[in-house]
Amino acid sequence: MLLPFFTALRDARVPVSLKEWLFLMEAMDKRVLTAGTRVEDFYHLSRAVLIKDEKHYDRFDQVFGKVFKGLETVGAGEEPDIGGVPEDWLKLLNEKYLTDEQKAEIEALGGFEKLMETLKQRLEEQHDRHQGGSKWIGTGGTSPFGNGGYNPEGVRIGGKSQHGRAVKVWEKRKYRNLDDSVELGTRNIKVALRRLRRFARQGTPDELDMDATIDGTARQGWLDIQMRPERRNTIKVLLFLDIGGSMDGHVKLCEELFSAAKSEFRHLEFFYFHNCLYEGVWKDNRRRHEARTPTWEVLNRYPGDWRAVVVGDATMSPYEVTMPGGSVEHWNEEAGAVWLKRLRQQWSNSAWLNPVPERYWSYTPSVGLIREVMEDQMFPLTLDGLERAMRSLAR
DSSP states (O other): OOHHHHHHHHHTTOOOOHHHHHHHHHHHHTTSSOTTOOHHHHHHHHHHHHOOSGGGHHHHHHHHHHHTTTTOOOSSOOOOOOSSOOTHHHHOTTOOOOOHHHHHHSOOOSSHHHHHHHHHHHHHHOOSOOBSSSSSSEESSSOSEEESSOOSSEEEESSOOSSSOEEEEESOOOOOOOOTTOOOSOSHHHHHHTTSOOEEEEEEEEEEOHHHHHHHHHHHSSOOOOEEEEEEEOOEEEEEEEOSGGGGGGHHHHHHHHHHHHHHOSEEEEEEESSSOOSEEESOGGGTTTSEEEHHHHHHHSOTTSEEEEEOOOOSOHHHHHSTTOOSSSOOSSOHHHHHHHHHHHOSSEEEEEOSOGGGGGGOHHHHHHHHHTTTOEEESSHHHHHHHHHHHTO
16 A cells, blocks of 8 residues: 555655665554554654655655545645636726737837836826727726736836736835745755855853863863853855735745745845845835835945845846836836846855746846846756755855
């Protein structure tokens, strides 16, 4: 009965040896678990006996959930319900569903400057609400201004993002802070972050130094207690977190990373930004408009021995990276690329973690632009990507 479980683990490249499997069989034979025990109890026993490294927990959970699915779901995530039609699809009744050919026929107005010039002209001319159409500011339609319609390059005014193509967004959006107390589904992120470690004994001597105590006692002839500072990780990490917009779909993963980083690094500072780094960052998303920290201040406050990690999907209009005024939320005097270059100059040990799978990066021009500015130090937010990023930052 249990042999398919063993073969499934081997097929999934979980390093389970025959000796460990025999230990598990011996434990079952000696009735470590009583007859009729729950599958969950067997899950904990088999994981404790078979798995030697925490980084294999996730694959073990997947295999266990698949093999014992008919009995009880243990260690595997629930499948999302995709049977019903999402409620959001029904809210905007006037949205037009265009074919690829029709979308291709709708051309951009001719660049960022022309787009903003035309918006200014529309605001001066229009006085009433408009729905549908291809010119005025309204809902639905194919105009480059408004919301609920389609245009390959426009300004969204209010509403919700439908296609993610807006080069500027005119609304006051509220973001929530990431929860750094979230319990991780697995410990794999922590294991990956531990590659970035450099230990030293600093601070108050509060730990018994047994070797020095024995040596001192032998030399002096009386008990000579020696103390020493605790051995700590001295790596200092600066974390920049993209929040809101297209990052809403990656909140859970970013919270897990944030929680793991706070537990692994004693010296950790964090700031939020939106889409691309500009002249200001913030600590609290509820007060991001009132309590911003100038980016120049951050650059001057933290010296070059810190490690800078930027977390974001790098998915935005190319204008946000390359042009002054390109930000979707405010008028930035300098392009985002300028600030990213300053980040690289200040913290040569820096990396960008992208939660979007690496195979999709080539479809988004802004990802390529940011990879170039970051000197190809962009890594996917996967276990392998984290390990590669930590090795790069540890140099």
